Amino acid sequence: MVGLICIFTSNFASEISSCILAKNYGFCNACIIERSFSLHRNHTLKDMENIFQLVRNVIPPLTGKRHKGQDGRIGIVGGCREYTGAPYFAAITALKVGADLSHVFCTKDAATVIKSYSPELIVHPVLDSPNAVHEVDKWLPRLHSVVIGPGLGRDEALLENAKAIIEKSKLKGIPIIIDADGLWLISQQPSLIQGYQRAILTPNYMEFSRLYEAMLRDPVDSSDHHGCVLRLSQALGNLTVVQKGERDLISDGEKVLVCSHEGSSRRCGGQGDLLSGSLGVLAHWAFLAGAEKTNGQNPFLVAAFGACSLTRQCNNQAFQKFGRSMTASDMVSEVGTAFSKLFET
Numbered sequence: 001m002v003g004l005i006c007i008f009t010s011n012f013a014s015e016i017s018s019c020i021l022a023k024n025y026g027f028c029n030a031c032i033i034e035r036s037f038s039l040h041r042n043h044t045l046k047d048m049e050n051i052f053q054l055v056r057n058v059i060p061p062l063t064g065k066r067h068k069g070q071d072g073r074i075g076i077v078g079g080c081r082e083y084t085g086a087p088y089f090a091a092i093t094a095l096k097v098g099a100d101l102s103h104v105f106c107t108k109d110a111a112t113v114i115k116s117y118s119p120e121l122i123v124h125p126v127l128d129s130p131n132a133v134h135e136v137d138k139w140l141p142r143l144h145s146v147v148i149g150p151g152l153g154r155d156e157a158l159l160e161n162a163k164a165i166i167e168k169s170k171l172k173g174i175p176i177i178i179d180a181d182g183l184w185l186i187s188q189q190p191s192l193i194q195g196y197q198r199a200i201l202t203p204n205y206m207e208f209s210r211l212y213e214a215m216l217r218d219p220v221d222s223s224d225h226h227g228c229v230l231r232l233s234q235a236l237g238n239l240t241v242v243q244k245g246e247r248d249l250i251s252d253g254e255k256v257l258v259c260s261h262e263g264s265s266r267r268c269g270g271q272g273d274l275l276s277g278s279l280g281v282l283a284h285w286a287f288l289a290g291a292e293k294t295n296g297q298n299p300f301l302v303a304a305f306g307a308c309s310l311t312r313q314c315n316n317q318a319f320q321k322f323g324r325s326m327t328a329s330d331m332v333s334e335v336g337t338a339f340s341k342l343f344e345t
């Protein structure tokens, strides 16, 4: 299959663009834009020209030498009485992307429900217990990354526990993906995550607006999405921000990558949960692989690009089969083939 990757670099003074015909990617609408607001750093086109290859570089090879757990032990913090689907989608996606173990830390009410969706998940009914933080903290040394927020809800006590879990995870240097109600918490208390560069935030439209207004004290400028995502990342201390939407904008405050990989027009709930779950694994792999494997690029940008393109590819494949009736579960069924198509062919 023939695909087109467009690569742009720009700064205030100039803009260079180059389109490269890429023969082996199996997609046709991926676009990468790099924008540096500083004239001090000029990233070469070559740096950016093969981001899919960079994602491939961080994927651990399947060999007979590895033991269970090595390819990823991921924690999902979320799941309450109202929301059991979101943590399930995130946790099962992490497994299907290639993590070995996926733990869900949820409320007692939600635990049996989540377990009944899947025997593959390890489910801890601790999040509303009096010693919730201690119960999760016991597991943190064994986890490679944590995803905080899918289906967490906005109960004050649960948010307090999530806050303490974020603080414990930061102390251990664990990559943290913050999504959904975790982002609600951050928009109330940005200092909780500000400056922690091992964090990746994955806001949808509303979540982004809330965060932006909390940090920049201004409404989002709808004529300058790139500038907004860049400024939000900078204001948060250059952690990675993934603004989801028609095109996903990914920034570490220095550059903006755009993922416009073809998905579909179907917007059922749960798609963002697939994204945060897959990012849990990819962030771990990219962090472990380091900048050498990502050609000097920020590993979290590479991981985020991988998770966005994978989610959109799942959406595309599931939509081709089910059209308007497509749901997030149909997308989960596509994770394996979508992953192979994008990263293993």
Ligand SMILES: NC(=O)C1=CN([C@@H]2O[C@H](COP(=O)(O)OP(=O)(O)OC[C@H]3O[C@@H](n4cnc5c(N)ncnc54)[C@H](O)[C@@H]3O)[C@@H](O)[C@H]2O)[C@@H](O)CC1
Residues within 6 Å of the ligand: 082, 083, 084, 085, 086, 087, 149, 150, 151, 152, 153, 180, 181, 204, 205, 206, 207, 269, 270, 272, 273
């Ligand atoms: N099956 C489940 O258990 C699911 C639970 N979910 C959970 O539901 C909770 C609330 O998540 P929400 O995403 O609803 O968060 P919010 O309460 O911030 O609501 C976002 C709202 O923004 C609206 N919106 C989205 N894109 C928009 C756009 N481009 N323009 C204007 N409005 C737009 C949506 O319709 C939604 O009502 C979270 O805990 C989340 O994880 C969701 O993940 C969906 C699936």
Ligand SMILES: Nc1ncnc2c1ncn2[C@@H]1O[C@H](COP(=O)(O)OP(=O)(O)OP(=O)(O)O)[C@@H](O)[C@H]1O
Residues within 6 Å of the ligand: 180, 203, 204, 205, 244, 245, 246, 247, 248, 263, 264, 265, 267, 268, 269, 270, 271, 272, 273, 274, 275, 308, 311, 312
């Ligand atoms: N208008 C759109 N066109 C194409 N893809 C989109 C569009 N909006 C979102 N997406 C894709 O859908 C995925 C989830 O984004 P979305 O904004 O739906 O997240 P969310 O609201 O957090 O989802 P969830 O229901 O899981 O909470 C992302 O991969 C994003 O690229």
Ligand SMILES: [Mg+2]
Residues within 6 Å of the ligand: 179, 180, 204, 272, 273
């Ligand atoms: Mg969401």
